[in-house]
Amino acid sequence: MFNSKIFYHDFDFDDREWPATNSNTDKMLQPYNESMFDLRFQYKKIFREIYLIDHKKDEKKLSGKQIEDEKVYKIKYQLNILPSVSEQQG
Numbered sequence: 001m002f003n004s005k006i007f008y009h010d011f012d013f014d015d016r017e018w019p020a021t022n023s024n025t026d027k028m029l030q031p032y033n034e035s036m037f038d039l040r041f042q043y044k045k046i047f048r049e050i051y052l053i054d055h056k057k058d059e060k061k062l063s064g065k066q067i068e069d070e071k072v073y074k075i076k077y078q079l080n081i082l083p084s085v086s087e088q089q090g
Contacts, residue, residue, distance in 0.1 A: 022073065
C-alpha cells in the first residue's frame with residue numbers, strides 16, 4: 001500500500017522553485033509536515049543546506065569568479081505521505 005500512488009508520488013516542478021540538477025549525489029530524506037499544497041515553494045526551507053551552498057556558487061558565477069566544473073545529475077523528488085494513526089487524535 002505504501003508503494004501505491006496514494007501514499008507515494010514522484011514530482012518535478014519545471015520552474016525555478018525546485019532545481020532539476022545538482023552535483024550532489026547523496027540520497028537525502030527530509031521531513032515536511034506542512035500542507036502538501038504549499039510544497040511547491042518550500043525547497044529553500046526543506047533543503048536549506050544545499051540551497052545555501054548552491055546560492056553561494058551562483059553568486060560567485062555572477063561576480064565573474066572562476067568555479068570548478070562539476071558533473072551534474074538529474075534530481076528525482078519523491079513525496080511519501082504517511083497517514084497519522086495516533087489513537088489520541090480528536
